[in-house]
Amino acid sequence: MIVGDAAAWLSAGRSLPDDPSLHYVSFDEMSQRLLESFEPDIILTPLLGQGFDALDLAVILEQYKYKGRFRALCPKLPNPDLVMREIQSLCPSVDFDLFVVDDSDPRRLN
Template sequence: MDNIVRKSARHLGLSPSPTPPEATLIIGDLARWSAEGRKLMAADNFQFSDLKSLSAPFFADIAPTIVLSPLFGDDFDVIDVATRLDELGYRGQYRAITENLPDDDMIRKEVRAHAPELDFDLLMMQRVANDG
């Protein structure tokens, strides 16, 4: 049966085993971002959530290949996000965005202590002149 499906897909010009688009989940302070006039781009492969709204069904529906968040927000920090991702069984990439830190290895070790199965790292960004 599987062979028939593959032949039919090829006949129709479709990939016999389509790969789903990679999804990026961005966790942040959505209410504050909106109040500041920041626009959240609408795209199929980008989803936005605040940490409080990150439920198991929502997460399973998105099935992200990477999760991004700031190092800390109004109501959460990197440990909160890593712990929640670990609770959800996520084993993919999680990157916390931050400015340069004096001891970034300390952050990495702390997160890995709380969520050792998570592929965690920091995404270091230079401060932008008009970034307040």
């Protein structure tokens, strides 16, 4: 499951994988019922999305007792451990980590 504004990503010229096993949802759509219907093994989101951030989503996932992995995509950060500690301290049952996306990587989708 990918949480964010897919329409904004497309309008910014980004490509999104077209895979029927991927479900794109907005932050506002996130609900217990949605999680139960899709049962995602992993949830991906940008560290900073439009109108929300990874911490906002982590709090929701903690409340819904989500047991899968939760990963936030981000650029190289000066202190990624600070982000990790904050989210892990507020949402200790969420399996959270960061995926650093390097814009210079030639394998990166546009």
